[in-house]
Amino acid sequence: xxxxxxxxxxxxxxxxxxxxxxxxxxxxxxxxxxxxxxxxxxxxxxxxxxxxxxxxxxxxxxxxxxxxxxxxxxxxxxxxxxxxxxxxxxxxxxxxxxxxxxxxxxxxxxxxxxxxxxxxxxxxxxxxxxxxxxxxxxxxxxxxxxxxxxxxxxxxxxxxxxxxxxxxxxxxxxxxxxxxxxxxxxxxxxxxxxxxxxxxxxxxxxxxxxxxxxxxxxxxxxxxxxxxxxxxxxxxxxxxxxxxxxxxxxxxxxxxxxxxxxxxxxxxxxxxxxxxxxxxxxxxxxxxxxxxxxxxxxxxxxxxxxxxxxxxxxxxxxxxxxxxxxxxxxxxxxxxxxxxxxxxxxxxxxxxxxxxxxxxxxxxxxxxxxxxxxxxxxxxxxxxxxxxxxxxxxxxxxxxxxxxxxxxxxxxxxxxxxxxxxxxxxxxxxxxxxx
Amino acid sequence: xxxxxxxxxxxxxxxxxxxxxxxxxxxxxxxxxxxxxxxxxxxxxxxxxxxxxxxxxxxxxxxxxxxxxxxxxxxxxxxxxxxxxxxxxxxxxxxxxxxxxxxxxxxxxxxxxxxxxxxxxxxxxxxxxxxxxxxxxxxxxxxxxxxxxxxxxxxxxxxxxxxxxxxxxxxxxxxxxxxxxxxxxxxxxxxxxxxxxxxxxxxxxxxxxxxxxxxxxxxxxxxxxxxxxxxxxxxxxxxxxxxxxxxxxxxxxxxxxxxxxxxxxxxxxxxxxxxxxxxxxxxxxxxxxxxxxxxxxxxxxxxxxxxxxxxxxxxxxxxxxxxxxxxxxxxxxxxxxxxxxxxxxxxxxxxxxxxxxxxxxxxxxxxxxxxxxxxxxxxxxxxxxxxxxxxxxx
Numbered sequence: 001x002x003x004x005x006x007x008x009x010x011x012x013x014x015x016x017x018x019x020x021x022x023x024x025x026x027x028x029x030x031x032x033x034x035x036x037x038x039x040x041x042x043x044x045x046x047x048x049x050x051x052x053x054x055x056x057x058x059x060x061x062x063x064x065x066x067x068x069x070x071x072x073x074x075x076x077x078x079x080x081x082x083x084x085x086x087x088x089x090x091x092x093x094x095x096x097x098x099x100x101x102x103x104x105x106x107x108x109x110x111x112x113x114x115x116x117x118x119x120x121x122x123x124x125x126x127x128x129x130x131x132x133x134x135x136x137x138x139x140x141x142x143x144x145x146x147x148x149x150x151x152x153x154x155x156x157x158x159x160x161x162x163x164x165x166x167x168x169x170x171x172x173x174x175x176x177x178x179x180x181x182x183x184x185x186x187x188x189x190x191x192x193x194x195x196x197x198x199x200x201x202x203x204x205x206x207x208x209x210x211x212x213x214x215x216x217x218x219x220x221x222x223x224x225x226x227x228x229x230x231x232x233x234x235x236x237x238x239x240x241x242x243x244x245x246x247x248x249x250x251x252x253x254x255x256x257x258x259x260x261x262x263x264x265x266x267x268x269x270x271x272x273x274x275x276x277x278x279x280x281x282x283x284x285x286x287x288x289x290x291x292x293x294x295x296x297x298x299x300x301x302x303x304x305x306x307x308x309x310x311x312x313x314x315x316x317x318x319x320x321x322x323x324x325x326x327x328x329x330x331x332x333x334x335x336x337x338x339x340x341x342x343x344x345x346x347x348x349x350x351x352x353x354x355x356x357x358x359x360x361x362x363x364x365x366x367x368x369x370x371x372x373x374x375x376x377x378x379x380x381x382x383x384x385x386x387x388x389x390x391x392x393x394x395x396x397x398x399x400x401x402x403x404x405x406x407x408x409x410x411x412x413x414x415x416x417x418x419x420x421x422x423x424x425x426x427x428x429x430x431x432x433x434x435x
Numbered sequence: 436x437x438x439x440x441x442x443x444x445x446x447x448x449x450x451x452x453x454x455x456x457x458x459x460x461x462x463x464x465x466x467x468x469x470x471x472x473x474x475x476x477x478x479x480x481x482x483x484x485x486x487x488x489x490x491x492x493x494x495x496x497x498x499x500x501x502x503x504x505x506x507x508x509x510x511x512x513x514x515x516x517x518x519x520x521x522x523x524x525x526x527x528x529x530x531x532x533x534x535x536x537x538x539x540x541x542x543x544x545x546x547x548x549x550x551x552x553x554x555x556x557x558x559x560x561x562x563x564x565x566x567x568x569x570x571x572x573x574x575x576x577x578x579x580x581x582x583x584x585x586x587x588x589x590x591x592x593x594x595x596x597x598x599x600x601x602x603x604x605x606x607x608x609x610x611x612x613x614x615x616x617x618x619x620x621x622x623x624x625x626x627x628x629x630x631x632x633x634x635x636x637x638x639x640x641x642x643x644x645x646x647x648x649x650x651x652x653x654x655x656x657x658x659x660x661x662x663x664x665x666x667x668x669x670x671x672x673x674x675x676x677x678x679x680x681x682x683x684x685x686x687x688x689x690x691x692x693x694x695x696x697x698x699x700x701x702x703x704x705x706x707x708x709x710x711x712x713x714x715x716x717x718x719x720x721x722x723x724x725x726x727x728x729x730x731x732x733x734x735x736x737x738x739x740x741x742x743x744x745x746x747x748x749x750x751x752x753x754x755x756x757x758x759x760x761x762x763x764x765x766x767x768x769x770x771x772x773x774x775x776x777x778x779x780x781x782x783x784x785x786x787x788x789x790x791x792x793x794x795x796x797x798x799x800x801x802x803x804x805x806x807x808x809x810x811x812x813x814x815x816x817x818x819x820x821x822x823x824x825x826x827x828x829x
Contacts, residue, residue: 032554039553046555265468275810276803277767283785284803287795291482292475370573379774386574393581405583410570410578417569426608 049157061407072398083433084401085408088392092408095228095383101148104219105231108142109182132169146235149221155212160199168192189344224302228383230412232302235386236309236374241367243310249356253347255318256325265317273315276372281308286380305377313370320362324355364424368417375413385409479796486793494792495520498766501787503778505694516788523780524805530700530779531766531809537705538757538765541751542712549717561711573771575707578774579622580699590686599679601687607698610678611691617671624667625660632656696777700769712758719754720746763810770806780805 017428021030033043064079075081085092086175094102107278115138118130133243144151171188254266273281285308288298299307328351336346393399449455483490495517502512507525510518548560557819567575593601601608620810632652639650644720668674680690723746731745772779774787785802789795 035552042551042553043555046553046559050559086475141824153616186802241712259457259461259464262464272803272807275807277770277781277806279770279773279781279801280785280799283789287789288479288799289481291795294478295481295485300516368569370571375571375573376771378573386571386577390577391580403578406574406578406582407808413571413574414566418565421569423688 022341026112029403047262048218071190075401080404080407081401082404084398084404088388088398088405091229092385092388093229094231095388096226097222097225097228097231101220101222104145104148104222108145111138111141127174132173135153135242136169139239144219146227147222147224148219150217152213152215155214156252160195160210164192164195164199217305224300226405227302229388230385232377232382233371233374233385236306236377237367237371239306240309240370240374243306244313244366245363246319247310247314248321251314251318252321252325255322270318273312278309278312278376279379280347281312282376282380284308301380303384305382306378309370309374309377313366316366316369317363317404320359321355321364326358327349327358328355328409361424361428361431368420368424371416371420372413385412474732484798488793490794490796492797494797497792499788499791501791503783504776505697506777516792519788520784520801522778523778523783525572526777526783527766527769527772527779527781530697530704530769530777533701533764534704534708534769535762537701538708538712541705541709542761543716544710545713546716546720549713550720564710564713567707568714570767572703573774576699576703576771576775579703580696584699586694593687597678601680604695605686605692606695607693608675609691609693610679612688613782614675615674615676615680617674620650620667620671620674621664624663628663630661632659635659635682656766670781692779696772696775699775700772701776704765704768707768708761711761711764715754715757715761719750721752724751755817755821759814759821762817763813766809766813767806 021027034040060079062079064077066075066077066079067082068074070087072081072083074083090102091100094105097105113133115130115134115287118124119127119134121127122346124130168189171192251266251270254262255270257263259264282305286301289304289307291297332350332354333346336350341349345413375384375386377384378390383391386409390402390408393402393405439768480490496515498513499516499519500512503510503519503522505526506522507529508518510522511702545564548556549564551557551560587602587604590601590603590605593603595601599610632655636652636653639652643649676691680687680692682688727745727749728741731741736744769779770781773782776782780802785798789798792798
């Protein structure tokens with residue numbers, strides 16, 4: 001009798017390893033590059049294109065490039081002439097800013113970096129104060145640091161301003177801390193606004209109050225036509241974003257207002273500026289703003305460009321903020337109303353803190369756009385980062401190195417924009433986990 | 436002792452009535468706006484009269500007296516400023532139209548590449564998008580114009596493609612189709628084919644709704660659209676001649692000439708906008724619910740009909756609104772032409788004409804109004820199209 005085939009396994013077996021071709025590097029290659037005939041063909045086509053593009057690029061940028069030297073004669077090889085960047089580096093960073101005053105710009109950068117770092121330290125006890133300094137104090141300090149010059153300060157004016165603005169700031173801080181007088185009292189802001197308006201009507205800064213005027217010059221004047229390079233680009237982008245934020249919030253509130261006149265004014269403002277290119281706005285700023293001003297009042301070119309950029313950016317900012325306002329559920333408005341809060345308190349204490357938090361990624365994206373668009377000021381004759389590279393490339397001693405200039409400035413812009421877009425994506429992910 | 440009268444709440448003052456407050460606030464806003472407007476207009480009028488500039492649009496009839504490097508209509512120095520305006524406007528429209536078409540094509544290719552199962556293809560597209568999107572457009576225009584096109588060799592050493600397309604530092608030269616007598620038959624036949632195809636599609640849809648029988652409209656329509664004009668061309672003896680550019684002396688003669696400014700601007704605008712469109716397309720396709728694809732597979736649709744009938748219509752619904760704003764952006768960005776001296780509206784009108792006449796207010800207002808009209812027109816058209824494909828809630 002032949003032995004019967006064993007039909008039942010008596011012992012357990014080791015699990016088989018997956019086929020070699022589906023795991024590890026080979027498996028990855030098969031899955032991602034050679035999964036079908038079409039994919040295989042695509043892979044080889046792309047590899048061939050990369051082979052055509054990358055080696056010459058590397059040779060041009062690194063292997064055959066000239067790195068050291070101080071003049072154009074140092075560039076004898078086939079590749080890029082990085083000596084060009086090296087020689088013009090200071091100009092590309094600071095424009096024509098006087099060399100002995102460069103420390104002022106660097107101190108400005110340092111202050112900003114320090115405040116920025118403090119702001120991002122979690123649980124830092126004086127974060128609100130740092131934020132307040134960044135948005136109110138820093139612009140004033142930085143502007144004087146960069147521009148300098150003689151300050152004529154009327155003590156009367158200074159006192160009026162100090163009382164009004166200081167009052168508003170104290171009121172704001174008190175609200176944040178929940179101080180009793182801020183909770184119990186009525187608004188307070190209308191008083192400040194009325195005071196400021198009255199002060200402006202009486203004559204504002206223009207009133208000399210000669211006997212009470214002190215005049216001092218801590219730092220020598222640096223005219224704005226000397227500003228340039230990356231520094232100018234940063235100034236334009238920063239002023240644009242800081243100026244457009246409050247304007248944009250007001251416009252967005254106005255657009256969602258129930259008052260038809262206010263709503264129409266805001267819709268008109270937003271749609272007009274969003275419908276025209278930034279260049280025409282800058283042309284308007286440089287050609288028409290001087291006509292708008294009474295005789296004798298003169299803005300310099302940079303200020304006009306800044307005003308144009310801020311107006312333009314505020315329209316886009318308004319749309320971003322509006323998105324946030326629309327995302328706040330009606331219940332929040334109704335709850336605030338039920339507590340007896342008026343319009344401004346509903347907005348300021350309940351709606352805006354939530355809405356602005358949602359739209360931070362949108363604001364960062366706006367900032368990236370503004371940062372890239374700030375290059376357009378070179379068309380009205382300001383020498384920003386790109387404008388300076390363009391000027392350097394058309395210098396009679398350095399003709400023919402335009403591409404090196406574009407690659408360098410492009411790399412600078414790319415670092416900023418890519419970094420910010422990554423940050424905004426990170427924020428978006430972090431904010432989304434809430435629900 | 437009399438009882439205390441019932442304590443009544445004091446009447447609210449007029450200022451606490453919401454209606455009065457609203458009216459007062461709006462009145463204030465309007466007054467501020469009008470006051471500001473009056474301030475500006477007053478100053479402008481005073482400044483203009485001081486500079487001796489007469490306001491008004493009379494200057495539009497004056498002779499321009501300067502040449503323009505490229506014009507779609509006949510233009511000479513003796514023509515008026517109004518003619519300059521039209522030339523600039525047409526050049527702006529030309530560059531925007533070419534840019535929109537190329538950017539859409541490249542953008543859809545990029546969006547699909549980013550979703551490719553092939554890792555290398557997806558990565559190449561991702562790197563392209565991240566590099567191009569994060570560089571200022573003006574920098575890219577400069578790069579293409581000053582960095583590439585201006586550095587090209589002269590006409591004698593042109594980069595040639597099939598001996599008919601030439602690229603050199605004077606521009607891009609391509610063959611130009613020249614219609615000959617009898618050419619009208621071809622567009623006529625095309626028109627007939629379009630009308631017949633539309634009728635056919637209607638009939639096929641009705642029949643499918645009634646009987647459930649499908650009809651391959653696409654193939655028949657394609658055959659009509661290609662076949663009829665070909666037949667007409669053959670009947671008329673191919674009344675179309677290609678004029679090739681030929682090197683004569685120091686430059687090319689004949690054919691179509693695209694100035695380098697136009698080439699640089701079109702390349703920069705379309706590659707830049709394509710990066711944004713690619714992301715929009717990717718988001719649109721990813722935005723279609725996975726269940727939709729599985730349901731399409733479950734009812735037995737093959738890949739082609741599934742994409743055409745299920746995925747694409749839903750993806751387009753997500754894609755269209757942001758695509759519209761990209762088209763608007765491209766049109767507005769075409770104004771960067773001024774930086775490389777492509778004769779668009781901003782360069783010749785808001786630049787040269789403004790410089791010559793000093794009519795800043797009128798010229799800037801006209802330029803802005805033109806862009807505003809373009810923006811509104813494009814968004815109206817796209818809104819109309821969007822309404823057509825929007826979800827109909829039942």
